Amino acid sequence: MKMRICCTTCPNECELDVEIDENKKILSATGNKCPRGLAFAEKEVVDPVRVLASTVKVDNGAHNALLPVRTKEAIPLRYHFEVMHQLEQMEVSAPIQMGDVILPNVCDTGVDVIASRNIR
C-alpha cells in the first residue's frame, strides 16, 4: 500500500511517499531530506502520535472562561478522544502558570497535560 505522510520533526515538513507491506513494514520511502524522516514514518504507519491541544474550564478567571492545555509530548492518536473526555470533566482554578501540570500521566502514556498560558 502507498501512503503520503508529512514529517513534522523539523520545520522543513517534508512530504514522504512511503510504500508499506501488510505488516506495516516500510518497503520504500522518498521525499525525506534526512534520516529522521524515516524514523518518523516508521512510527507514523504503525501508531501515529500527535500532540493533543484542548481547553479546560476555569471557575474563577478574570477574563478567561477556559484554560488552553496540551499534552507535553505527542501521545498516540488513538488516546485522543479518551483524553478529551477526561478534560471535559475537569475544572481548574486561577492562578495558573504556563507549564503547570493539569492532568498527570494521561492514559498511562507517561505524558502530562500542561497549561498553555498564565491565568490570573
Add this chain to the structure above:
Amino acid sequence: MKTNYDVIVIGGGPAGMAAAIEADKKGAQVALVERNEELGGILNQCIHPGFGLKYFKEELTGPEYAQRLINELEKTKVEVFLSSMVLEINHLENGNHLVSFINEEGRLSLETKAIVLAMGCRERTRGEIKIPGARVAGVYTAGLAQRYINMDNLKPGTRFVILGSGDIGLIMARRLSLEGMKVEGVYELMPYANGLFRNIKNCLEDFGIPLHLSTTVTRVIGKDRVEAVEVTKVDENLQPIDGTQEIIPCDTLLLSIGLIPENEISSKAGVALNPATNGAIVDDNFETSVKGIFSCGNVLHVHDLADNVTQEAEKTGRNAASYALGETKEAEAKLQVSANFPIGYTVPSTTQKNQNASIYFRVRKPIEEAEMVITSGDKEIFRGKPRSYKPSIMECQMVPAKLLENATDEITLSLEMKESA
C-alpha cells in the same frame, strides 16, 4: 501622564509585541496600544500546536507563543495600554504623529516620532463572496467560531460544513471533531488545497473528514437557522457546473475564505496600500509611504507562520527606533522590486543596492517545478535551483548585495516553469 513617545506600536499580537520589545532594546521610549483586554492577538485562540519551530526551536501552541512574548515584554519599559482602541493617526507640523485612542478613561492622544502598524487581519465574510440563499443564523467565519469554542466556551452548532481549505478551516475541522461535533466535509473552490499539507493530514485525514476540491457552496438553505447547504462542482473557470448540485444537511456553515489586513486607520492616515496584499507599500526598512510610519505582521501581508511575523516585526521595531532616535541613513540607491505572474506580490516594494535583500512573496497557483529568475533591465542577475512553489506558503528569496551591484534601478522576480516531461 507621559504623552510623548519615540515609538507607538498599534496592536498587541506577536507582531506588535516583538516590535515593541526590539524598539525598547534600542533605547527608544515605547508605548503599545491594544484593543483587547489582554495581549497576544489571534494567538490566544489558536490553542493548537504548530508555532515556534523556527523562532523558539520547539513546537508551541498559540497561547504559549504569546505567553513567551508577554513574559519578554514584561521585562521591558514598554508602556502597555490594554482595552484601548486606536481611532486615528494625525500628522503634526513638527513631523511627529498623534495617535488617538479610546478606553475606559475616555479619549487619549499621544505624540510620537514613529509608529508601528501591527493591527493584524480580519476575516473575509459571506458578503464578500456573495453566497446566495437564505439570510439565516448559523453562518460564521471560522476564526469567530474558533474564538467561541476555544475562549468563550460556546458551541456554535452541532453539524458543520466548512467552506475553504485555508489553515483556519482545517484547524477548526479537527477541533470540532475532537469536541464531538460532526464535520460533513470541507469544500474548496480551487482545484488544490489552500492550507499546509501538515494540516490536511493531521486535521482532516486523521478524522476521516472528506476534502472536496473544485466544489463550492452555491446556496444556503433554512428558515431561521441553516438547515442545509447546496454544494456544486465548478469547472476550470471556477463556474458552477449545472447538474452537479448536492444538498448537504447541516446546521452551521463555517467560512474559511481568507483574511484581509485591517488597514482602515492606515489609509485614513495617508498610508499607500498595495492592492495585491491590501497591506501597506513598504521599503526594505518596512517603512510605509508616510515618513515615520512602519508596518509589519499580518497587517502588512498575510503570514502563515507566527515565526515569520515575529522576525519581520523585530526588524521593523529596530528600524522604527532608529528612525525615532535619528540614526537612520537616507537610502542611497533605491531599487524598485516587482514580480511577474504567478508571483502575486513582493514585500518590500523597494530595496537598496548596497544591502542584502530578503524579498517575501507568494505564488497565486501551485507550481510543480520552476526556477526563480531575477532580472534587472534585460540582465539576469540571479537564477535559483528548480523547485516547487505553493500558494499556501509564504516564500522568502534572499538576494546578496553583491548580486545587486549589477542592477540598474529595478529588479524583477519571475518563475521560469520547467516543461513537465
